[in-house]
Amino acid sequence: MHENLTFIVQKLHQLRVINTVNLDELVKSITCDPENIKCMYGECSECKDLSCPVSELVSAESGVTYLQWATVEREHKNDPDKSSKVTLKKEFQTTLANLLDQLNIQLHRFTRHAFNIRNQYIHYRALRNGLKAHECVIHVDFSENYLCKYSAEIQAVHFGASHQQATLHTGVLYVHATPSPVSFCSISPSRVKGPPAIWQHLSPVLDHVKSTYPDVTTVHFYSDGPCTQYRQRGNMFLVSTELFSRGFKAGTWNFFEASHGKGAPDGIGGALKRKADGIVCKGTDIPGAAELYSALQGSGTSVKLFFVDEQDIDRAVSGMPNDLPPLPSTMRMHQAVTLSYGELTYRDVSCLCTAAQNLHCECFDAKHFTFNHPQAVPTASTASTASTDIAEWQSPETVGQWCVLKYDGELYPGVITDICETHVEVRSMAKIGINRFFWPAREDILWYLLDEIVSVITPPKPVTSRHMEIDKDIWAKLQNVLQEI
Ligand SMILES: [Zn+2]
Ligand SMILES: [Zn+2]
Ligand SMILES: [Zn+2]
Numbered sequence: 001m002h003e004n005l006t007f008i009v010q011k012l013h014q015l016r017v018i019n020t021v022n023l024d025e026l027v028k029s030i031t032c033d034p035e036n037i038k039c040m041y042g043e044c045s046e047c048k049d050l051s052c053p054v055s056e057l058v059s060a061e062s063g064v065t066y067l068q069w070a071t072v073e074r075e076h077k078n079d080p081d082k083s084s085k086v087t088l089k090k091e092f093q094t095t096l097a098n099l100l101d102q103l104n105i106q107l108h109r110f111t112r113h114a115f116n117i118r119n120q121y122i123h124y125r126a127l128r129n130g131l132k133a134h135e136c137v138i139h140v141d142f143s144e145n146y147l148c149k150y151s152a153e154i155q156a157v158h159f160g161a162s163h164q165q166a167t168l169h170t171g172v173l174y175v176h177a178t179p180s181p182v183s184f185c186s187i188s189p190s191r192v193k194g195p196p197a198i199w200q201h202l203s204p205v206l207d208h209v210k211s212t213y214p215d216v217t218t219v220h221f222y223s224d225g226p227c228t229q230y231r232q233r234g235n236m237f238l239v240s241t242e243l244f245s246r247g248f249k250a251g252t253w254n255f256f257e258a259s260h261g262k263g264a265p266d267g268i269g270g271a272l273k274r275k276a277d278g279i280v281c282k283g284t285d286i287p288g289a290a291e292l293y294s295a296l297q298g299s300g301t302s303v304k305l306f307f308v309d310e311q312d313i314d315r316a317v318s319g320m321p322n323d324l325p326p327l328p329s330t331m332r333m334h335q336a337v338t339l340s341y342g343e344l345t346y347r348d349v350s351c352l353c354t355a356a357q358n359l360h361c362e363c364f365d366a367k368h369f370t371f372n373h374p375q376a377v378p379t380a381s382t383a384s385t386a387s388t389d390i391a392e393w394q395s396p397e398t399v400g401q402w403c404v405l406k407y408d409g410e411l412y413p414g415v416i417t418d419i420c421e422t423h424v425e426v427r428s429m430a431k432i433g434i435n436r437f438f439w440p441a442r443e444d445i446l447w448y449l450l451d452e453i454v455s456v457i458t459p460p461k462p463v464t465s466r467h468m469e470i471d472k473d474i475w476a477k478l479q480n481v482l483q484e485i
Contacts, residue, residue: 005107007068009021009023011064012054017096018053018054018055019055023114026052037115051104066091113257120256121260135219135220136209137221138173138222145165147163147165150285151282164289169198173205178213185272187289188200188313190313192317194232197313198238201306204306206248208304218250219252221251225260225261233330239251241371253335254334276295335349345366346366347367402458411454413429413470415427424447428444429468435469436468437460457470457471
């Protein structure tokens with residue numbers, strides 16, 4: 001989001017249409033108050049339609065080129081029948097007037113992003129600086145897997161696929177009682193990273209908190225934002241149950257804004273992996289996660305290390321309830337608060353009240369949710385009325401629904417498999433004719449920008465045993481949409 005907007009801003013500044021490349025200044029120019037969530041979320045009638053001020057347009061219709069990150073298809077090197085999609089910088093051509101429209105559209109979308117980045121950062125700092133004796137902050141992140149190595153081949157070019165990988169879950173623990181934070185890392189041979197695995201990685205850390213700081217009853221978590229395992233409903237279920245099972249009295253889980261959550265844990269993972277490589281260079285094999293753990297243990301690192309058994313993670317995965325109800329609007333959520341078993345309060349952004357020991361506030365339009373009794377399951381009839389028209393697709397219950405995405409000037413149907421604040425993951429069909437689609441032999445599942453999804457649709461109907469078509473009325477409407485693109 002940042003980069004695509006920056007490309008447009010730089011171009012327009014270079015053409016002397018706007019007089020700054022500073023995004024904060026541009027945001028200020030289209031909002032009444034950058035610190036007001038209503039203005040920044042596009043809910044203020046005073047400023048939601050404001051345009052960025054421009055100097056005299058020499059010729060609105062003159063052609064311009066500009067860069068954007070775009071998803072494109074790339075042919076497989078050895079097999080022309082296979083292709084893959086990659087995201088790369090692409091040059092687009094348009095008129096100056098259109099580029100200005102693009103600027104205003106992207107800038108208005110950016111304000112929410114900018115508000116979230118700032119708000120979460122302010123909250124994070126206030127939380128850490130204001131910690132009381134009964135509180136701790138745990139900031140976590142998965143590090144990229146460590147590829148285990150043998151000393152003899154560290155020089156060799158060949159790094160075979162047979163190498164084991166170790167999962168590293170890293171974090172920093174901040175406690176009122178201790179002025180310097182505690183860095184930690186749990187290592188596991190299991191490559192599973194979903195919510196039950198997260199809580200197996202957290203388990204020794206929480207045990208450590210319980211035994212070392214018995215005064216701590218409230219745990220505040222921070223992690224990066226959407227499109228990660230931390231945002232899944234399973235994690236929300238576990239935070240609202242596990243903490244209480246372990247004798248804590250309350251907790252919050254806070255998310256940094258998308259792509260703005262890298263911090264201290266990231267550095268820990270990198271440092272440990274470099275240390276491990278150094279050990280291998282000196283002649284010690286690290287063929288697996290257990291050896292990585294003991295090599296690092298003996299390295300004199302100040303990072304607290306834990307080992308997580310693969311069996312424990314497998315057991316936790318199979319012990320997860322598989323009928324958890326979805327939390328509405330989770331992809332917007334940046335804070336969940338739990339004060340009793342199975343109960344959650346959540347909101348779009350973290351509230352400063354929670355950094356001042358008030359976990360009961362209702363600010364920022366707080367929503368309540370319980371895992372304690374079964375939720376009403378939407379019936380087939382309500383589902384079908386909702387999708388008879390080209391529906392507003394960006395509603396929270398879209399996972400599992402059909403959608404149409406536009407890609408390279410063509411439309412493709414697919415099933416939404418996951419959704420977050422900025423992207424939608426879709427398993428898409430391949431095209432074989434006008435409004436004729438089929439499932440490709442190899443699953444084509446990719447994250448798409450929200451913009452690339454045109455609409456949620458009713459499921460396509462089979463026309464032959466393998467081919468399907470989108471409902472003819474919907475298809476006709478989609479053609480109109482396509483013309484406007
Ligand atoms: Zn950004
Ligand atoms: Zn406003
Ligand atoms: Zn509040």
